[in-house]
Amino acid sequence: NNNMASHGLTYDGCNFFRQRLVLSTLSGKNVKIKNIRSRDDEPGLRDFEASFIRLLDKVTNGSRIEINQTGTVLFYQPGLLYGGPVEHDCNPQRSVGYYLEALLMLAPFMKTPLKATLKGVTNDPTDPTVDLLKSTALPLMKKFGIDGEAFEIKVVKRGMAPGGGGEVVFTCPVRKTIKPVQLTEPGKxxxxxxxxxxxxxxxxxxxxxxxxxxxxxxxxxxxxxxxxxxxxxxxxxxxxxxxxxxxxxxxxxxxxxxxxxxxxxxxxxxxxxxxxxxxxxxxxxxxxxxGGCVDSSNQSLALLLMTLGQQDVSKVLLGPLSPYTIEFLRHIRDFFQIMFKIEVQMPLDDERKGGDKVLMTCVGVGYSNINKTVK
Amino acid sequence: LKETCKGSDMLQMKPMFSHIDSGLLYSLTHSYWGFNSPFTLTGALKWKEGLQQKAAEAFLRQQEAAPNLRKLVYGSVVEVTESEEEEEELGGLFRVSRLQKSKKLQANALDCSRFHADTGHDWDVQEVLDSIRDCFVTGKWEEGQDAA
The missing domain is CATH 3.30.360.20 (RNA 3'-terminal phosphate cyclase, insert domain)
Known part of the structure; x- marks a missing residue:
């Protein structure tokens, strides 16, 4: 399902929607997604996906988005990551976490530091909530050298599902390069x-x-x-x-x-x-x-930052890979031609440290933020 | 000694056994020794017979037991080669079209990063609780590590 088109990648279905658009934006490769709920009683993109595309359009400059009449086919030609102050009403079908997960992946690579004000549902049972991302994703990103005073997620107003009405402010500094990491020992x-x-x-x-x-x-x-x-x-x-x-x-x-x-x-x-x-x-x-050094809902974020790191070896110990992460690894291969070395670490007999762990190793592509303004 | 180890015969041995766990080879040969001392056998060193084959079999067994994650992640996905829709004619006029469930559903499933736990661990049971006890500072510490 990833046959190379003449100048881009083609996928089927609406699953892993954000991964595909985020990796497309970072790699600069076009992506075409077809058969989006084509057999559904209500075919095509949902409102929350349209809302996500609009958000992506706001943080980039010169993106081209084409959607067919029924909404079952999407073509996306990424523009440059621009950043700056952005305000967005996140469709309440999904919580702010759904949108924020993608922004976390894009924010360090903007031209100007991102200050996103996201309005909508801050907490629901489906997606990682803003509170969770605040306390796990940010410290993880700091390990990759994304740091600074203006690096925070702030819950200004809380809005529970289904009504929403919450407000979250996410600010993130930009980085030219990402530091390779060795996170192999979680510690107690x-x-x-x-x-x-x-x-x-x-x-x-x-x-x-x-x-x-x-x-x-x-x-x-x-x-x-x-x-x-x-x-x-x-x-x-x-x-x-x-x-x-x-x-x-x-x-x-x-x-x-x-x-x-x-x-x-x-x-x-x-x-x-x-x-x-x-x-x-x-x-x-x-x-x-x-276990592992990274929380199960942040596995993909860690793997992305490893991929985009400087041309050096990065190692991260994870717990079992989630199905979402496995698909993310396949997408990384499609967009960046990077394959990870994956080794299973089984616990010793007398160890009481939970289940099998997975050691992920890769050499970064040496991604350099060309969007960032030189001062 | 290092020099001799790098000798040509060593190099020839290497590709043959490099993929076999040396401990495994050891246990294979030793079980044979313990079972049947070579000196009681007619023909010297009879235990050597079929050793390579045995090692190869053991290697394959081990390979099957340990999940090859890389293959699971990057290997070509085995897709059902059936036609996308099963078509059935009704009175030669209408066609019943059915969805290929597994693959189609997956492609249009919910895009969510949450990893739902369904391991069936009962966290009310003491043994299950004990299985993670050393993940905490209150648990047992390895030699050479200090709580300070």
């Missing part, structure tokens, strides 16, 4: 932090979540602190809800995370805050079992 987990958020429900919900999550995690560590974040008034969005994000930090500065959001209003069985806290804590234990 020294502390667990978290945020229990709630809006338009009793502020007591947060405390109930914290109590139940602590009861599970205290079996391993005493150093646990979970903040309660209860936003009020105009900062609380349009829908009620609550949730929890947990992050385990290791001695070597690696972050493993898990999260859970309450069921969006009117979309199924409501959950009790106690159950949510306990189940989220168990999800974190599962993530610790998978």
């Amino acid at each position: 987990i020294k502390r667990i932090r978290g945020v229990a958020y709630s809006v338009r429900v009793s502020p007591q919900m947060g405390n109930r979540i914290v109590e139940s999550a602590r009861s599970v995690l205290n079996q391993f560590l005493p150093d646990i602190y979970i903040y309660t974040d209860h936003m009020k008034g105009t900062n609380s969005g349009k829908s009620p809800g609550f949730g929890l994000t947990l992050v385990a930090e290791t001695l070597n500065g690696c972050f493993l995370s898990a999260e859970m959001s309450s069921t969006p209003q009117g979309q199924g069985e409501p959950v009790l805050p106690e159950d949510l806290g306990r189940n989220c804590a168990k999800l974190l234990l599962e993530e610790v079992y998978r």
Whole structure:
């Protein structure tokens, strides 16, 4: 499904939509996606995908986007990554995390530093939430030399699904080159932090979540602190809800995370805050079992930055590869002709450190940010 | 000693056994020795017979056991070679078209980076909890490492 067209790549279906457009933008190769829900009762692109394309158009300069009448075929010719201040209403079918994941991959390679104000759903059960990306993706990117004062994700207003009404500001400095990394030893987990958020429900919900999550995690560590974040008034969005994000930090500065959001209003069985806290804590234990130096939802981000690094060897230890990551590796091969060395590391018999790990090795393509202005 | 090791016979040996785990070869030969001392055999060094074949078989067994992730990720995806739609004529006038489920559904599935856990670990069971105990600073430390 990746037969080289005369000057670009062709794919089928709407899955892995963002990967394809992001890698196309970074590599400068055209991409054509056909058969987008062509057999569906409602064929073609959805509103959230159209919203994503508009966002991509805002951060680039000179992109050409063609969509056929039914929306089943998309052609994308990437322009230059421009950056600067950008404001976008993210379609509430997907949370801001969906859009932000792509921006995290593009932001370091802009001409001018990106300051994106994203409005919409900040927390839903489907995508990684802004809280999770804030506490895992940013420290990961710092390891690749993307650093600076103006590097942050700020939740200005919280907006739960389905209504949304949240606002997030993401600022990121630009880099000319990316530093190769050697992240092969995660180190032991020294502390667990978290945020229990709630809006338009009793502020007591947060405390109930914290109590139940602590009861599970205290079996391993005493150093646990979970903040309660209860936003009020105009900062609380349009829908009620609550949730929890947990992050385990290791001695070597690696972050493993898990999260859970309450069921969006009117979309199924409501959950009790106690159950949510306990189940989220168990999800974190599962993530610790998978292990590695990078959280499972940030695997692709790490692999992308390894690919785009200077022409030197990068090594990163991951937990089991997610299906999304496996497809990302295939796309990296298509767009950048880079294949990773993949070695399985099985735990020793007397080790109690979870399951098999995967050591990923590659030599970066020596990507240099040609968009960045020379000062 | 280093010089002799680099001798030509060593070089010839290398390609033959380089892919075989030396420990494996050791255990193969030793199990044979323990079982049947070579001195009791008629013909000297009978244990050498078929050694290469045995090693090769063991190597293949091991290969099958260890998942080859690189192949899984980059190898050509085995696609069902059936026609895209199964067409069936109804009274010679209408055609029933059915979707090829697996592949088509995957291509148009939800674009989401979340890795859903369905390992079936029960985190209420003590043994399961113990399986990750050393991932924490409160767990056991390896020799040469210090909690400080």
